[in-house]
Amino acid sequence: MDKLNLDAHISQQFNEELEEIRNHVMTMGGLVEQQVADALDALVNGDSALGQRVVRDDDKVNRLEVAIDEECNRILARRQPAASDLRLVIAIIKTITDLERIGDEAEKIARLAMRLAEMERPANNYIEIDNLGNRVRAMLHDALDAFARLDAEAAVAVASEDARIDREYESIIRQGITFMMEDPRSIRRMLDMMWAARALERVGDHAKNVCEYVVYLVHGTDVRHVSMEEMEREIRRGR
Amino acid sequence: MDKLNLDAHISQQFNEELEEIRNHVMTMGGLVEQQVADALDALVNGDSALGQRVVRDDDKVNRLEVAIDEECNRILARRQPAASDLRLVIAIIKTITDLERIGDEAEKIARLAMRLAEMERPANNYIEIDNLGNRVRAMLHDALDAFARLDAEAAVAVASEDARIDREYESIIRQGITFMMEDPRSIRRMLDMMWAARALERVGDHAKNVCEYVVYLVHGTDVRHVSMEEMEREIRRGR
Numbered sequence: 001m002d003k004l005n006l007d008a009h010i011s012q013q014f015n016e017e018l019e020e021i022r023n024h025v026m027t028m029g030g031l032v033e034q035q036v037a038d039a040l041d042a043l044v045n046g047d048s049a050l051g052q053r054v055v056r057d058d059d060k061v062n063r064l065e066v067a068i069d070e071e072c073n074r075i076l077a078r079r080q081p082a083a084s085d086l087r088l089v090i091a092i093i094k095t096i097t098d099l100e101r102i103g104d105e106a107e108k109i110a111r112l113a114m115r116l117a118e119m120e121r122p123a124n125n126y127i128e129i130d131n132l133g134n135r136v137r138a139m140l141h142d143a144l145d146a147f148a149r150l151d152a153e154a155a156v157a158v159a160s161e162d163a164r165i166d167r168e169y170e171s172i173i174r175q176g177i178t179f180m181m182e183d184p185r186s187i188r189r190m191l192d193m194m195w196a197a198r199a200l201e202r203v204g205d206h207a208k209n210v211c212e213y214v215v216y217l218v219h220g221t222d223v224r225h226v227s228m229e230e231m232e233r234e235i236r237r238g239r
Numbered sequence: 240m241d242k243l244n245l246d247a248h249i250s251q252q253f254n255e256e257l258e259e260i261r262n263h264v265m266t267m268g269g270l271v272e273q274q275v276a277d278a279l280d281a282l283v284n285g286d287s288a289l290g291q292r293v294v295r296d297d298d299k300v301n302r303l304e305v306a307i308d309e310e311c312n313r314i315l316a317r318r319q320p321a322a323s324d325l326r327l328v329i330a331i332i333k334t335i336t337d338l339e340r341i342g343d344e345a346e347k348i349a350r351l352a353m354r355l356a357e358m359e360r361p362a363n364n365y366i367e368i369d370n371l372g373n374r375v376r377a378m379l380h381d382a383l384d385a386f387a388r389l390d391a392e393a394a395v396a397v398a399s400e401d402a403r404i405d406r407e408y409e410s411i412i413r414q415g416i417t418f419m420m421e422d423p424r425s426i427r428r429m430l431d432m433m434w435a436a437r438a439l440e441r442v443g444d445h446a447k448n449v450c451e452y453v454v455y456l457v458h459g460t461d462v463r464h465v466s467m468e469e470m471e472r473e474i475r476r477g478r
Contacts, residue, residue: 062464069461073329080319090312093329097336177426184423187416191433222308225301 043113054110061103274345282352293349300342
């Protein structure tokens, strides 16, 4: 595997700067994971106060994005990194954009949770949303882990989870439509449930994007818009 | 206004490279605009063949993104741009991500159009989607225009359009819910119509992002996550 030259800098301080930015990305990732988890809890347990907190805390996510973005710009301007260092900075600029958008989706879910908390609870306690949400949370966690360890093989494995999430999402939508048609009084509630499912599905898309940046970062190959098969081939070739 | 030093390079070739990348972004922008226009036409006129073409052409958008991204990486590595040149390259990297996502939304609308073409036509011929779509197209066009002319004031004006699009989107969703409740047989069709409206609303969000990159590029200030009032203040201060 193409070894990153993170340790090979003449300037120890530059190393430390890069390391610090990576730590900030992990902090932002942890916050975004928490936001998704809390938004899901708020929805499944009808906890409006928790929903409110998620909405309020989205600002923290946004501020972290702006701060990390500025660090990246400063590094590009002052250090003029090359090769894998440059790829790291570009991958970070892209990753934080996706993390910020995940934060936006968590906020959307939290707002839906607050609205759903006022409505009748379904017999199954939103078990299907809970299942989808937990799958999405695991995927996001693993994507951030692959980023932290710069592990391209893990990133490819995580990215392949997205197809399963899409299938689970489609199935929730189909069930929701059936439910609406059987009981038109449930339409508003079912729609909010579907919007929440869609938001979770999009979190999965963003987690997949992060995985693609990890592959790009480690291998220097752009694997966006290629099939999972091609992505795996690319990884094998890189070994 | 903080003058960009695009013309002040020692290296004429570097100028030409930056100019070429900007042209490629405009080409990608034009293609994406066409995709949105065609997807909307396919939906409003029930034209499945056109929908199919939009789905097929999304690959062209993706290939352009990858190509421009590579050009940007090459410029960062070889030319090590500073100040406004660096801001230009970073703004381009971000802009093409949003343009690519707009392409994805156009593809979604085209797929919905193909499904809707098989269903009963509404009496009003999807006039509300047509209106929203045309407003979104105008916003996207103006955002790209602000980018082409590096006009931060125009960018702020265009970004403020997003609030109006959000209101129009909300009103379509409310109407759709009422319609579903009155006639549960329309549920599937109304849902697809709502997904299309949501996709158009997201195109507006991405166009707003492009406007924010233009302000950042011209003024060197990050205006994401600030209110429209603050954005306008920032512009006035820059004058």
